[in-house]
Amino acid sequence: MEELHQAKAWELMEMMRRREVSAAEILHSVKGRVESVEERVRSYITLTLDQAERAAREADKALAEGKDPGPAAGIPMAVKDVLCTKGVPTTCGSRILENYTPVYDATVVSRLRREGLTMVGKANMDEFAMGSSTENSAFGPTRNPWDLERVPGGSSGGSAAAVAAGEAVWALGSDTGGSIRQPASFCGLVGLKPTYGLVSRYGLVAFASSLDQVGPITRDVRDCALLLSLIAGHDPRDSTSLEVELPSYAEGLEGGIEGMKVGVPRELMQEGLTPGVRECVERCLSLFRELGAEVEETTLPHLDYALSAYYIIAPAEASSNLARYDGVRYGLRVEGEDMLEMYGKTRAAGFGAEVKRRIMLGTYALSAGYYEAYYGQAQKVRTLILGDFRRAFERYDVLVSPTSPTPAFRLGEKVEDPLAMYLSDVCTIPVNLAGIPAISIPCGLEDGLPVGLQIMGKVLDEATLLRVARAMEEAIGFRERPQVGRGVG
Amino acid sequence: MITEKDVEYVAWLARLELTAEEKERFTRQLGQVLEHAAKIKSLDTGDVEPTSHVVPLRNVMRDDVVEPGLTQEEALSNAPRREGGYFAVPRII
Numbered sequence: 280m281e282e283l284h285q286a287k288a289w290e291l292m293e294m295m296r297r298r299e300v301s302a303a304e305i306l307h308s309v310k311g312r313v314e315s316v317e318e319r320v321r322s323y324i325t326l327t328l329d330q331a332e333r334a335a336r337e338a339d340k341a342l343a344e345g346k347d348p349g350p351a352a353g354i355p356m357a358v359k360d361v362l363c364t365k366g367v368p369t370t371c372g373s374r375i376l377e378n379y380t381p382v383y384d385a386t387v388v389s390r391l392r393r394e395g396l397t398m399v400g401k402a403n404m405d406e407f408a409m410g411s412s413t414e415n416s417a418f419g420p421t422r423n424p425w426d427l428e429r430v431p432g433g434s435s436g437g438s439a440a441a442v443a444a445g446e447a448v449w450a451l452g453s454d455t456g457g458s459i460r461q462p463a464s465f466c467g468l469v470g471l472k473p474t475y476g477l478v479s480r481y482g483l484v485a486f487a488s489s490l491d492q493v494g495p496i497t498r499d500v501r502d503c504a505l506l507l508s509l510i511a512g513h514d515p516r517d518s519t520s521l522e523v524e525l526p527s528y529a530e531g532l533e534g535g536i537e538g539m540k541v542g543v544p545r546e547l548m549q550e551g552l553t554p555g556v557r558e559c560v561e562r563c564l565s566l567f568r569e570l571g572a573e574v575e576e577t578t579l580p581h582l583d584y585a586l587s588a589y590y591i592i593a594p595a596e597a598s599s600n601l602a603r604y605d606g607v608r609y610g611l612r613v614e615g616e617d618m619l620e621m622y623g624k625t626r627a628a629g630f631g632a633e634v635k636r637r638i639m640l641g642t643y644a645l646s647a648g649y650y651e652a653y654y655g656q657a658q659k660v661r662t663l664i665l666g667d668f669r670r671a672f673e674r675y676d677v678l679v680s681p682t683s684p685t686p687a688f689r690l691g692e693k694v695e696d697p698l699a700m701y702l703s704d705v706c707t708i709p710v711n712l713a714g715i716p717a718i719s720i721p722c723g724l725e726d727g728l729p730v731g732l733q734i735m736g737k738v739l740d741e742a743t744l745l746r747v748a749r750a751m752e753e754a755i756g757f758r759e760r761p762q763v764g765r766g767v768g
Numbered sequence: 769m770i771t772e773k774d775v776e777y778v779a780w781l782a783r784l785e786l787t788a789e790e791k792e793r794f795t796r797q798l799g800q801v802l803e804h805a806a807k808i809k810s811l812d813t814g815d816v817e818p819t820s821h822v823v824p825l826r827n828v829m830r831d832d833v834v835e836p837g838l839t840q841e842e843a844l845s846n847a848p849r850r851e852g853g854y855f856a857v858p859r860i861i
Contacts, residue, residue, distance in 0.1 A: 609846035658818030714822030
């Protein structure tokens, strides 16, 4: 029998509404799981089980009185520690924010609170969301529930590991270059990066403001659609937030994909794909055809330059955003003789190696004499990449690729080689540069480790993206769970 | 090629104190990443406009309505040092 902590959010919602299970029972199951596996997996930086228990009690009370407690009520959630939570420490995986407790909620968090948010804890992450393995957390790495010797991906590795290990039923992550999709792929889950501007960034600690988006990490596509509905929508507190009419993402899910046109960018099928990943993706292409879609190889030539452009643009924006950590208004301060010494010492002690590297890289790319050659040129390459996607979407409804060229790698394997680490985002990065939505769904195993299929869609066409993902999820029929032995199954 | 001197200069611009070991390591690692990034220089972008943002950006204006904001206590609650309702800092000059 399936245990409560393994169920999908929508299943639990239905069970609660039929009064077959209480929010307290669901939380009890998840809490038991936290007690038995958290020591090994380390999904969380801060646990908030007291808050979760209060929320579960309120949900049960509302249900007993015949009221609707909201779709998020009683569904245990992990929230990436990059999102501000009033009264709950928000560290961003960094020493510099170790003692920071926000006095306000991020918009996505306050929206979920209105719908009954039951938050288990703040999930571990690469420091300031910079990384692809969660090894850059100042509070130690998270491990992959499928194989404890491997990384869960990153930067939202804690969020993904929590859902995969049964320490939460769904989670919020953030994605600047793949940080939702790649950990979802490594942990056998569904992860969506929405269109830039669809979800508010207010209260999301900034990494690269023109690329960052908040999104769901869930166990299936239906949960993903439900959670997206809860967090999407215009926010006057984010000037890049779009004012658009939102469709009901869950409603059109079962529409099928007959007659749809699917493009496969050649550029995303070449770089260092493992045989298992290639095989899984090729099997998906056959399934697309069986479902009545037309599949065609295509070319987006400038994607070959996306990684290089990204590793100029993202660090440049980061170097500017992270200038705020100066030891004055919040966060760590290391005293010095004067202001400059205080800045230098505070930032030296507060930031880890990867964050320092990116600040240096960004500062260099923006400095006099190099600005045009690096940052200016990278922005023009971004225009070319946007053009490639625009042309592709004139012909195709969606584009597909692997989410990551490999399944989860070993802890320590890439820590000392930043470039090798960056290359693991080669398939996800173009999506952030173009601002389009993309989803990763599990599509098979290689040596017992999950492989993800990335589906990319048109701007603000999450409805089609989710419909395609749902049809493929059904056709793929991925049912595997982390195994006992290597993992925590 | 990026030199240790460049790294020292950039660290100063970024207000980061680096150890000797960090300077050596970052010189090597930044060199590798910049070498990879240099790939974009080969593209002809003569008539291409730069993109800083994918959303068509315009100034977003609203009416200036008085709303409750953070209290002084809330705003100062995370300050490493405070003095009489202010953030306290070391001497500047």
